[in-house]
Amino acid sequence: MNPAPNSEFMRKAIDLATENVRSGSGGPFGAVVVRDGIIVGEGANRVTQQNDPTAHAEVRAIRAACQALGVFSLHGCEIYTSCEPCPMCLGAIYWARIDRIWFGNTSADAARVAFDDAFLYREVALPAARRAIPSSMLMRDQAWESFQLWLDTPNKTPY
Amino acid sequence: MNPAPNSEFMRKAIDLATENVRSGSGGPFGAVVVRDGIIVGEGANRVTQQNDPTAHAEVRAIRAACQALGVFSLHGCEIYTSCEPCPMCLGAIYWARIDRIWFGNTSADAARVAFDDAFLYREVALPAARRAIPSSMLMRDQAWESFQLWLDTPNKTPY
Numbered sequence: 001m002n003p004a005p006n007s008e009f010m011r012k013a014i015d016l017a018t019e020n021v022r023s024g025s026g027g028p029f030g031a032v033v034v035r036d037g038i039i040v041g042e043g044a045n046r047v048t049q050q051n052d053p054t055a056h057a058e059v060r061a062i063r064a065a066c067q068a069l070g071v072f073s074l075h076g077c078e079i080y081t082s083c084e085p086c087p088m089c090l091g092a093i094y095w096a097r098i099d100r101i102w103f104g105n106t107s108a109d110a111a112r113v114a115f116d117d118a119f120l121y122r123e124v125a126l127p128a129a130r131r132a133i134p135s136s137m138l139m140r141d142q143a144w145e146s147f148q149l150w151l152d153t154p155n156k157t158p159y
Numbered sequence: 160m161n162p163a164p165n166s167e168f169m170r171k172a173i174d175l176a177t178e179n180v181r182s183g184s185g186g187p188f189g190a191v192v193v194r195d196g197i198i199v200g201e202g203a204n205r206v207t208q209q210n211d212p213t214a215h216a217e218v219r220a221i222r223a224a225c226q227a228l229g230v231f232s233l234h235g236c237e238i239y240t241s242c243e244p245c246p247m248c249l250g251a252i253y254w255a256r257i258d259r260i261w262f263g264n265t266s267a268d269a270a271r272v273a274f275d276d277a278f279l280y281r282e283v284a285l286p287a288a289r290r291a292i293p294s295s296m297l298m299r300d301q302a303w304e305s306f307q308l309w310l311d312t313p314n315k316t317p318y
Contacts, residue, residue: 017305091247104302143263146176
């Protein structure tokens with residue numbers, strides 16, 4: 001994979017973000033997934049329009065790329081996103097096995113326009129007991145049953 | 160909101176996880192979103208079946224609850240999940256404004272059955288420059304244009 005970025009793809013991600021605000025479709029965020037020099041998935045933020053708090057630009061671009069390619073791994077792909085991924089989107093990028101991230105605005109920039117990205121990075125890094133959303137373990141022994149079944153299942157699709 | 164958990168809801172989340180493995184639909188993970196003592200959304204892991212690396216149980220339960228209620232905020236809701244949320248799902252829970260998390264298995268348990276949750280927590284907490292997936296800033300001045308347009312737009316829907 002070419003380690004040099006292609007400004008055309010970042011321009012596309014930014015245009016998606018700008019057009020999204022102009023059309024009233026959602027927040028100022030756009031992203032494209034690129035493989036072998038071709039855009040294979042794109043997305044803009046549609047949280048409010050689609051009533052889906054997970055409909056961030058990167059998540060939507062990843063979903064679109066996986067549907068287009070018929071895969072659940074985007075190994076060999078890069079993502080260009082108009083803003084540094086939030087922890088949710090960074091997690092999605094890891095699960096998708098994307099090779100490289102190019103971003104425009106930073107998380108601190110996002111905080112300046114009143115999005116929670118920087119706050120979320122602080123929260124995710126805290127021990128669970130110190131986070132703003134309370135979190136408790138419950139019925140761990142019973143929950144292990146499903147993990148044991150996973151271990152005992154021979155013909156599964158790992159990911 | 161009642162601070163005490165309801166084991167019936169965790170039982171449901173675990174059953175979703177177990178049934179998901181048994182039916183070959185995906186990984187051993189299930190979750191339900193609860194409001195006022197009623198399940199308003201549920202989900203199991205469908206990453207491999209749907210070619211969607213973001214189709215974790217919590218993400219799917221949140222999407223289902225938002226669709227059922229016609230909202231993009233789940234303030235006033237709790238989530239019961241058969242395993243401690245990974246960083247992607249924890250981010251989704253924050254963006255959804257969920258009030259409380261109850262989990263069964265821990266991230267360390269997930270690592271024991273070969274899922275990356277604990278690794279992802281370490282990665283997300285690192286400075287971007289030290290993460291396994293390389294990440295670089297590009298065209299920040301141009302990217303700011305979409306943020307500036309967001310600031311200058313009077314009739315937007317914040318979230």
